[in-house]
Amino acid sequence: MLEIANLTHTYGTGSTAHHAIDQLNLSVAEGELLCIVGPSGCGKSTLLRSIAGLIQPSGGVIRVEGEIVRETPGNLAVVFQDYSRSLFPWMSVADNVALPLRRRDMDKKQRKAAAEEALESVGLAAAAKKYP
Ligand SMILES: Nc1ncnc2c1ncn2[C@@H]1O[C@H](COP(=O)(O)OP(=O)(O)O)[C@@H](O)[C@H]1O
Ligand SMILES: [Mg+2]
Numbered sequence: 001m002l003e004i005a006n007l008t009h010t011y012g013t014g015s016t017a018h019h020a021i022d023q024l025n026l027s028v029a030e031g032e033l034l035c036i037v038g039p040s041g042c043g044k045s046t047l048l049r050s051i052a053g054l055i056q057p058s059g060g061v062i063r064v065e066g067e068i069v070r071e072t073p074g075n076l077a078v079v080f081q082d083y084s085r086s087l088f089p090w091m092s093v094a095d096n097v098a099l100p101l102r103r104r105d106m107d108k109k110q111r112k113a114a115a116e117e118a119l120e121s122v123g124l125a126a127a128a129k130k131y132p
Helices: 044-051 093-103 108-121 125-130
Strands: 002-011 018-028 059-064
Touching (some): 018 044, 044 059, 093 108, 093 125, 108 125
């Protein structure tokens, strides 16, 4: 499902070059759960940003379901640690959940239904109704 071959990423160039990831190989099968654990600065976010297509790695190839990642895969979601930058406080809970679906070929009604279903599936439907 996820195949990473010889992933390398360097920030900066010349004397300020910083090798964040050097020749990483990794594969994750369908249904497998993977946790990436390591000290601050070891390259976890660089790896996740590369998988999500948010940065272009310096080298190597990442495939999600066989497709080389060149932009954010349509079925991939990233939840950033810093909620103050991931959520829009002036929007309702349901509208925040539905926002990324604007990239999909779905009309407003379909996005609303999908957001409600997602909130229901994690037991947040009632809470979301309190903050419409
Ligand atoms: N935009 C950047 N420019 C230069 N160096 C960076 C940048 N982002 C991260 N780094 C460096 O790359 C290394 C890996 O960072 P990062 O992937 O954020 O690690 P982690 O998420 O594991 O804490 C760190 O040494 C960090 O200082
Ligand atoms: Mg990080």
